[in-house]
Amino acid sequence: MSGEVPTRFRYRTYNLLRDGPTLPKYTAECVGGDDAVCGAVSGEWADQRDVDRWAAAHVAESGHLRFRRSFHDYVEVEAAEPPASTRPARSSG
Ligand SMILES: [Zn+2]
DSSP states (O other), X not given: OTTOOOOOOOOOOEEEEEOTTOOXXXXXXXXXXXXXXXXXXXXXXXXXXXXXXXXXXXXXXXXXXXXXXXXXXXXXXXXXXXXXXXXXXXOOO
16 A cells, blocks of 8 residues: 555664763853954863953953853764664564
């Protein structure tokens, strides 16, 4: 029969694992400013405290008080083994 709609869906679980050799990176952008967003950026740092120190120094020199902090890392994705209760039963024939 054409136009048949599938009535069962299977969901799969994945595990996201931090990519071992790469370290997370932290950065900040100044979104303060009087008439326009300043846009000054900290660059990437391996330690969040370095980003915070950069922001504090930027506040001291500019008076800007608002920042957007970001964090990024790399992950690898692997399919997880489904729980036994959700595995399809094996047919006997
Ligand atoms: Zn600024």
